[in-house]
Amino acid sequence: MFSKLAVKNVGRSFRDYGVYFLTVAFGVCLFYVFNALETQTVIRYLSSHQRQELVGAIQQLIGVLSVFVWFVLAFLILYASGFLVRRRSREMGTYLMLGMERWQVARLLLAETAVTALVALAVGLALGVVLSQALSVFTAGLFAVPQTEFQFSVSLPALLRTILAFVGIFLLVMLYHAFTVSRRKLIDLLRARRVNQELKVRSLGMSVVLFLVGCALLVVAYAMLLTRGLLRVDGLFWVMIGLGSLGTLLFFRALSGFLLRLCQSNKKLYYKNLNMFILRQFNASINTTYRSMTVICLMLLLAIGITATSVGLNNTVSQMADQTIFQDVELVAWPEEEGDTLDLAAALEAGGFDPEQQCSSWTTFPLYQNEAGEPCLLQQDYDAYVSAWGQEPADAFLESWGARIVDGEGAGLTALRWYFLADYAGDPNEAEQLFLQAAGYIPDTGGYQYTTKQSIWMDLMGTKVLVLFIGLYLGVVFLVASAAVLALQQLSQAADSAGRYQVLSRLGVSEKMRGRSVDIQVFLAFFLPLALALVHAVVGMTAANAVIAEVGRVDAAASSAVTALLLVAVYGGYFLATCWGSRRILRAAA
Amino acid sequence: MEQILKVEGLCRDYGKGTVTHAVDHVDFSVEKGEFVGIMGPSGSGKTTLLNCISTIDTPTAGHIWVEGRDITTLKQKGLSRFRRERLGFVFQDCNLLDTLTAYENIALALTIRKTPAQKVDALVRETAQLLEITDCLNKYPYQMSGGQQQRTAAARAIVTEPALVLADEPTGALDSKSARLLLERFELMNQLRQATILMVTHDAFTASYCHRILFLQDGSLFAQVERGNQDRKDFFRQIIGVVTQLGGDQSDVL
Ligand SMILES: Nc1ncnc2c1ncn2[C@@H]1O[C@H](COP(=O)(O)OP(=O)(O)O)[C@@H](O)[C@H]1O
Numbered sequence: 001m002f003s004k005l006a007v008k009n010v011g012r013s014f015r016d017y018g019v020y021f022l023t024v025a026f027g028v029c030l031f032y033v034f035n036a037l038e039t040q041t042v043i044r045y046l047s048s049h050q051r052q053e054l055v056g057a058i059q060q061l062i063g064v065l066s067v068f069v070w071f072v073l074a075f076l077i078l079y080a081s082g083f084l085v086r087r088r089s090r091e092m093g094t095y096l097m098l099g100m101e102r103w104q105v106a107r108l109l110l111a112e113t114a115v116t117a118l119v120a121l122a123v124g125l126a127l128g129v130v131l132s133q134a135l136s137v138f139t140a141g142l143f144a145v146p147q148t149e150f151q152f153s154v155s156l157p158a159l160l161r162t163i164l165a166f167v168g169i170f171l172l173v174m175l176y177h178a179f180t181v182s183r184r185k186l187i188d189l190l191r192a193r194r195v196n197q198e199l200k201v202r203s204l205g206m207s208v209v210l211f212l213v214g215c216a217l218l219v220v221a222y223a224m225l226l227t228r229g230l231l232r233v234d235g236l237f238w239v240m241i242g243l244g245s246l247g248t249l250l251f252f253r254a255l256s257g258f259l260l261r262l263c264q265s266n267k268k269l270y271y272k273n274l275n276m277f278i279l280r281q282f283n284a285s286i287n288t289t290y291r292s293m294t295v296i297c298l299m300l301l302l303a304i305g306i307t308a309t310s311v312g313l314n315n316t317v318s319q320m321a322d323q324t325i326f327q328d329v330e331l332v333a334w335p336e337e338e339g340d341t342l343d344l345a346a347a348l349e350a351g352g353f354d355p356e357q358q359c360s361s362w363t364t365f366p367l368y369q370n371e372a373g374e375p376c377l378l379q380q381d382y383d384a385y386v387s388a389w390g391q392e393p394a395d396a397f398l399e400s401w402g403a404r405i406v407d408g409e410g411a412g413l414t415a416l417r418w419y420f421l422a423d424y425a426g427d428p429n430e431a432e433q434l435f436l437q438a439a440g441y442i443p444d445t446g447g448y449q450y451t452t453k454q455s456i457w458m459d460l461m462g463t464k465v466l467v468l469f470i471g472l473y474l475g476v477v478f479l480v481a482s483a484a485v486l487a488l489q490q491l492s493q494a495a496d497s498a499g500r501y502q503v504l505s506r507l508g509v510s511e512k513m514r515g516r517s518v519d520i521q522v523f524l525a526f527f528l529p530l531a532l533a534l535v536h537a538v539v540g541m542t543a544a545n546a547v548i549a550e551v552g553r554v555d556a557a558a559s560s561a562v563t564a565l566l567l568v569a570v571y572g573g574y575f576l577a578t579c580w581g582s583r584r585i586l587r588a589a590a
Numbered sequence: 591m592e593q594i595l596k597v598e599g600l601c602r603d604y605g606k607g608t609v610t611h612a613v614d615h616v617d618f619s620v621e622k623g624e625f626v627g628i629m630g631p632s633g634s635g636k637t638t639l640l641n642c643i644s645t646i647d648t649p650t651a652g653h654i655w656v657e658g659r660d661i662t663t664l665k666q667k668g669l670s671r672f673r674r675e676r677l678g679f680v681f682q683d684c685n686l687l688d689t690l691t692a693y694e695n696i697a698l699a700l701t702i703r704k705t706p707a708q709k710v711d712a713l714v715r716e717t718a719q720l721l722e723i724t725d726c727l728n729k730y731p732y733q734m735s736g737g738q739q740q741r742t743a744a745a746r747a748i749v750t751e752p753a754l755v756l757a758d759e760p761t762g763a764l765d766s767k768s769a770r771l772l773l774e775r776f777e778l779m780n781q782l783r784q785a786t787i788l789m790v791t792h793d794a795f796t797a798s799y800c801h802r803i804l805f806l807q808d809g810s811l812f813a814q815v816e817r818g819n820q821d822r823k824d825f826f827r828q829i830i831g832v833v834t835q836l837g838g839d840q841s842d843v844l
């Protein structure tokens with residue numbers, strides 16, 4: 001009897017608590033993807049090119065973030081299961097009244113939680129493995145990393161870590177359930193559903209005033225942001241953030257009242273179908289939801305901002321590698337005694353890197369100083385530079401030193417530093433390897449340093465990868481969190497208004513019309529915070545672009561596309577699940 | 591007289607295995623402009639019978655005609671339409687939408703029938719006047735007394751001029767003064783608007799406002815009394831008489 005009950009309940013809870021399931025699955029999926037970074041093509045590429053330290057740093061940072069993400073997810077899942085318990089408290093009360101022991105009821109809940117959690121965990125992991133591959137392909141494309149044949153890989157440590165993390169959360173949930181059942185009084189459990197939220201009536205005129213004040217505050221905050229820019233963090237910056245947040249709060253607090261007043265003044269609109277009911281319903285719920293709507297709007301803003309900026313910045317940095325260094329290799333050495341001659345090419349050849357073989361074009365020359373202390377370059381060295389790489393980079397080199405060209409063999413000039421510049425011939429990877437080996441020790445110099453295009457590119461890419469992954473990770477977590485909180489709120493509201501929909505049904509409002517009314521309410525709850533967050537984000541991104549534009553160009557199209565895609569997938573998924581769940585709850589009541 | 595409601599061989603069974611015959615072969619009819627009561631002890635099937643007529647429940651067997659149309663054959667969509675266009679309801683509780691004002695509650699019955707917006711106001715006010723709730727039109731249900739709430743529900747039930755008003759224990763949750771006021775308004779609705787009312791009650795006093803009373807026991811009709819020209823007090827005594835004579839549970843009836 002007991003197991004039958006549990007299995008039956010699990011079957012139902014899959015249908016009824018889709019949002020809980022979705023949150024656990026999304027959480028698991030995210031957690032796995034970002035803990036399994038070593039399976040990512042870009043990360044593999046970096047570690048196979050002497051960037052293990054960077055990769056280690058990235059993974060460490062993501063690991064630290066994961067702790068934060070764990071707390072967010074734990075809170076979310078606890079919140080979701082709280083909703084689940086509240087919805088079921090009457091049923092639990094009935095079990096108790098029928099003579100089931102408290103521990104039996106608790107065990108029933110625990111069994112349900114365990115099974116639901118296990119299935120969600122499995123689904124989330126499967127989704128994570130697939131998504132991890134998709135992300136790998138996407139980022140490899142973004143960084144133009146050569147993709148060796150498609151490799152399907154699963155990270156066992158990440159699997160283990162994810163399972164451990166979520167088993168921890170589920171234990172917390174079970175503790176919570178056990179606690180709830182043991183603490184609650186029977187009478188409270190039985191009465192749970194009857195307690196209706198108190199309806200506070202607020203003056204509509206006040207709402208209109210508050211709404212206008214909220215809008216004014218937002219406009220002031222926007223103006224400050226656009227004129228001051230994003231990066232001036234001082235007293236006024238916090239005033240701006242405060243104004244923006246307060247404006248958002250007032251906006252949501254008064255919006256429903258404002259809408260109601262607006263529609264009431266248009267009788268044709270107000271007294272049409274269920275419009276009156278929908279608006280009143282929205283207005284009644286706003287007292288309990290405006291705070292969370294504000295938080296959700298700001299979280300969405302963070303999510304949108306982080307995702308868009310990280311993807312956008314990422315493409316920007318990509319164009320910077322080419323500008324920093326022109327040749328594949330640049331080696332600079334200082335002689336032991338000023339004026340001494342260094343043969344860098346010979347030294348490299350001795351180290352196993354033969355410029356004649358490995359390079360398509362190369363040159364080595366000294367930078368001199370004349371008696372006046374001005375930097376000089378010999379005409380013949382300049383000519384060699386030009387013939388190897390052309391006029392433009394040669395002039396750029398001159399300009400960077402403010403050097404002048406002198407004729408002759410360097411009489412009266414002192415060699416300050418010696419240059420070796422080269423482009424690889426053949427396989428750049430192999431040449432780079434040989435060069436790095438040879439450059440490991442160059443004898444008889446007073447010091448030397450080198451940069452290769454590949455290493456600069458690699459370092460830049462490392463930074464980009466870091467920014468991108470952290471941005472996506474945080475962005476999606478915030479997105480999931482906001483959507484899940486919204487969804488749960490809407491569902492508990494649907495449960496609270498079950499009685500109202502029953503009355504509507506009796507009055508002869510068709511199921512289609514009732515469903516539409518539910519959808520509109522869920523839509524308002526999801527769309528309004530998103531709409532305001534988008535407006536915030538557009539203003540914020542305009543200010544942010546001004547900052548990023550100093551570093552490079554933001555690829556607005558790519559960043560918008562990725563952000564939009566994520567928004568639609570996560571937010572849209574929750575929206576649909578909520579519509580579906582709410583309709584179900586209300587259909588069961590009618 | 592035009593026949594508004596005709597019920598024939600109506601049955602409603604509950605449960606598998608051991609079947610409860612909540613309503614067991616019931617036949618009766620209601621004429622236009624009548625005020626009919628259905629009386630019976632708790633569990634006798636009154637609510638089930640009313641739910642079948644109001645199409646909230648589907649009968650196991652039998653037919654129900656409203657204005658000559660067999661509503662037991664209607665499909666889901668037709669049912670909703672029939673309910674909002676031809677019926678009016680007053681229930682014991684759970685009646686008004688707590689998020690709407692009294693005015694809006696009444697208006698809602700009109701808007702879901704797609705009544706033009708400019709006609710709404712006049713209809714709502716006229717009906718509110720009849721039920722003496724003009725003063726609380728702008729109040730929310732929780733700001734009104736139980737009696738005012740039930741009268742608002744009654745106003746909502748008749749504002750659409752339905753063929754039939756169904757009331758399930760409308761005085762059940764009211765004190766005697768409010769109950770009297772509500773019932774007087776029901777009488778007025780019946781007299782001035784020619785509203786046809788079918789009211790279920792287990793209370794003899796409430797029943798004494800009706801023109802005709804059907805007695806229900808264990809799902810079957812077993813008696814019927816008509817008021818004729820007697821005044822309400824005499825009719826009340828007659829009802830008590832029938833109830834005691836037929837061995838009903840006194841305490842349950844009173
Ligand atoms: N949904 C149901 N499922 C099973 N039995 C029911 C249901 N509704 C009513 N009954 C049974 O039908 C009988 C009549 O109930 P009801 O019509 O509510 O009586 P009344 O309204 O006269 O008090 C009762 O015996 C009741 O137990």
Ligand SMILES: [Mg+2]
Nearest residue numbers: 636637638759
């Ligand atoms: Mg009843």
